[in-house]
Amino acid sequence: MEWLVSLAIGVLTATGVYLTLRARTFPVVMGLTLLAYAVNVFLFTMGRLTIGAPAIIDKTAASMQYSDPLPQALVLTAIVIAFGMTAFLIVLALKARGELGNDHVDGLILAREEQAEQLRPTDAPPSAQGSHSPKKEAN
Amino acid sequence: MTNLTAWPVLLPLIAGFILILAQTGGIYLRRTISFLAVTGLVLLGCALVSTSLTGQYQVYLLGNWTAPFGIVLVLDRLSALMVLITALLALGALWYAITTDTDNKGTHFHALFQLQLFGLNGAFLTGDVFNLFVFFEVLLLASYGLLLHGNGRLRTKAGLHYVVINLIGSTLFLFAVGALYGILGTLNIADMAARIAVAPADDLGLIAAAGLLLLVVFGVKAAMFPLYLWMPRAYANTSAPVAALFAIMTKVGIYAIIRIHGTIFGSEAGELAQYYAPWVLGLGLLTLLLAALGVMAARGLREQVAYLVLASVATLLIGVGLMTPAALSATLYYMIHSTLIAGAMFLLADIVLRGRGIYEDRFEAAPSMPNAIAIGSAFMFGAIAMTGMPPLSGFFGKVLILSAALDHPWFAGAIFIILSAGLLTILTMARSGSFLFYRTLPENAGLTAAAPGEPLNRMAFAAVITLFFAGPVLVIFAQPITAFTESAGNQLFNSTAYIEAVLSTPAVMEITKR
Numbered sequence A: 001m002e003w004l005v006s007l008a009i010g011v012l013t014a015t016g017v018y019l020t021l022r023a024r025t026f027p028v029v030m031g032l033t034l035l036a037y038a039v040n041v042f043l044f045t046m047g048r049l050t051i052g053a054p055a056i057i058d059k060t061a062a063s064m065q066y067s068d069p070l071p072q073a074l075v076l077t078a079i080v081i082a083f084g085m086t087a088f089l090i091v092l093a094l095k096a097r098g099e100l101g102n103d104h105v106d107g108l109i110l111a112r113e114e115q116a117e118q119l120r121p122t123d124a125p126p127s128a129q130g131s132h133s134p135k136k137e138a139n
Numbered sequence B: 001m002t003n004l005t006a007w008p009v010l011l012p013l014i015a016g017f018i019l020i021l022a023q024t025g026g027i028y029l030r031r032t033i034s035f036l037a038v039t040g041l042v043l044l045g046c047a048l049v050s051t052s053l054t055g056q057y058q059v060y061l062l063g064n065w066t067a068p069f070g071i072v073l074v075l076d077r078l079s080a081l082m083v084l085i086t087a088l089l090a091l092g093a094l095w096y097a098i099t100t101d102t103d104n105k106g107t108h109f110h111a112l113f114q115l116q117l118f119g120l121n122g123a124f125l126t127g128d129v130f131n132l133f134v135f136f137e138v139l140l141l142a143s144y145g146l147l148l149h150g151n152g153r154l155r156t157k158a159g160l161h162y163v164v165i166n167l168i169g170s171t172l173f174l175f176a177v178g179a180l181y182g183i184l185g186t187l188n189i190a191d192m193a194a195r196i197a198v199a200p201a202d203d204l205g206l207i208a209a210a211g212l213l214l215l216v217v218f219g220v221k222a223a224m225f226p227l228y229l230w231m232p233r234a235y236a237n238t239s240a241p242v243a244a245l246f247a248i249m250t251k252v253g254i255y256a257i258i259r260i261h262g263t264i265f266g267s268e269a270g271e272l273a274q275y276y277a278p279w280v281l282g283l284g285l286l287t288l289l290l291a292a293l294g295v296m297a298a299r300g301l302r303e304q305v306a307y308l309v310l311a312s313v314a315t316l317l318i319g320v321g322l323m324t325p326a327a328l329s330a331t332l333y334y335m336i337h338s339t340l341i342a343g344a345m346f347l348l349a350d351i352v353l354r355g356r357g358i359y360e361d362r363f364e365a366a367p368s369m370p371n372a373i374a375i376g377s378a379f380m381f382g383a384i385a386m387t388g389m390p391p392l393s394g395f396f397g398k399v400l401i402l403s404a405a406l407d408h409p410w411f412a413g414a415i416f417i418i419l420s421a422g423l424l425t426i427l428t429m430a431r432s433g434s435f436l437f438y439r440t441l442p443e444n445a446g447l448t449a450a451a452p453g454e455p456l457n458r459m460a461f462a463a464v465i466t467l468f469f470a471g472p473v474l475v476i477f478a479q480p481i482t483a484f485t486e487s488a489g490n491q492l493f494n495s496t497a498y499i500e501a502v503l504s505t506p507a508v509m510e511i512t513k514r
Helices: A002-020 A025-045 A069-100 A108-119 B002-025 B027-052 B077-099 B109-125 B129-147 B153-184 B189-196 B201-222 B231-237 B240-246 B249-264 B277-297 B301-322 B325-355 B372-387 B393-405 B411-437 B458-468 B470-476 B478-493 B495-503 B508-513
Strands: B058-061 B072-075
Touching: A002 A025, A025 A069, A025 B153, A069 B129, A069 B153, B002 B027, B002 B058, B002 B072, B002 B109, B027 B072, B027 B077, B027 B109, B072 B077, B072 B109, B072 B495, B077 B109, B077 B240, B077 B249, B077 B325, B077 B458, B077 B478, B109 B129, B109 B249, B129 B153, B129 B240, B129 B249, B153 B189, B153 B201, B153 B231, B189 B249, B189 B495, B201 B249, B201 B277, B201 B301, B231 B240, B231 B301, B240 B249, B240 B301, B240 B325, B249 B301, B249 B325, B249 B478, B249 B495, B277 B301, B277 B411, B301 B325, B301 B372, B301 B393, B301 B411, B325 B372, B325 B393, B325 B458, B325 B470, B325 B478, B372 B393, B372 B411, B372 B458, B393 B411, B393 B470, B393 B478, B458 B470, B470 B478, B478 B495
Parallel strands: none
Antiparallel strands: B058 B072
């Protein structure tokens, strides 16, 4: 059983890392979710794997086997936090898609506008564009 | 008296809840509640520092469960100091946000601000690693909201990077905590330290790996090389009061390294005693070098200040990596200085930006801004303090760290890098000061009529001046303050006393029975 669980954690982590390194926001969100799953299973196994044992110590039972309740509590906390964070990240990715015009993590349209701005003659001051002109962020 | 320990966590939490409920009550009500809560936090911070002077650990058992089983809040000199610095910085940032009307750009600024303080104070006081993770998440989630407060495409872009890297950091944190729990069977910092001393030799490699993984996580928070790339852009593009408050956020990472690694891998840890110190020192030196180059390459004042914050973080990392009580004491002194002055510099950069209209804070020739003499004097003051020139507190802090470095085998490299980075930042700050204040265009050049700069907001400027007062105050009262940081450094090195104080605190019921 141990090797199966560790294999599952490994595959989840590897997939998560691969997706997190993608350039579009949706795969990144998926990758972070998979990483969160991997870490949840990992936390769970850190209490050692037991089957059919209660999460309390039963002194009357013949075998003193019990499953560690603390990792279960930790996983519960981690699941809630990861869920909240993922929801926030999705909303932020949508906002970035709306504002930057594409779902690239670096906002490619922004980079193109900056290039266009740099081709303009530099002696004229840049036109005012609210409080955030894109010029000061060229790279 | 131990109940005082829980209040820095409770007060912002309660204020945050009230602020969410008071959402319909208008901006003035929200400002009043928020301001009162932060003022209360400053008073509370002073009270905590004065109780910590006795040198005893104030341990508060949450839910009255004794130490290895329940979660504890522990107050010692370091955490009291951190709570006080945070409160002072928050007061300045909040005053600036109110006077410039920045808080009115979104409904939840004050609620997020209080929840941010809740997370920060919780992280400074907790004595449990998993609880530290939870408080990290609280302060991060609040910081995501604050970072995106107001709008702007650059802010969204920088915010996306910030959120993603911190989510990865949280995942790594859980992996490290899980591994440590799997080997040691405990999450209480004191109990972990006690068990590492008797851990079997087979497990030491795993424990060391988990410890370094934790260092990576705190390195993300502290913006340590090579994990700092998210930081300058996020800080440069957010609103000024938020950037000022974030000056403490990188210090949370430093604090966590001092607290967790300093206690768990302290001198009692046998083979693993302080095995992480060379990493912290080496990476700190590299970070300092790159931060100095970043300061030189910055094209706007806000970006430059963000790199200056990175330089101060690197100096703190070097102090932590030197691993002597004297170095730690110097680090704490420099921490007070760099947090308050860097916060003020972010606010000053915003004042410059407002004064220059469409030229913003870019290093270009522009028409002279209103009240250029007052702002320029403040800039010179801040630049002297930040770059560590005499007679202000930055100089004192650096001298203390350098003199502590003399006993270290790497002293030549460390001193060379600290001094040359200092020289580079001094040159660059002089250059940017002359760009912003001396190289001015005539009055009616360019588009000044279309978008003139705002006149100086005196009430907001007061916040900058008040925070800058930390510079002279830290020098004038250097003797009592260094005495305090010295005793804090010695207290941190005495991890046996910490372990004993936490693990031997009785539950409240047992006291009443006697």
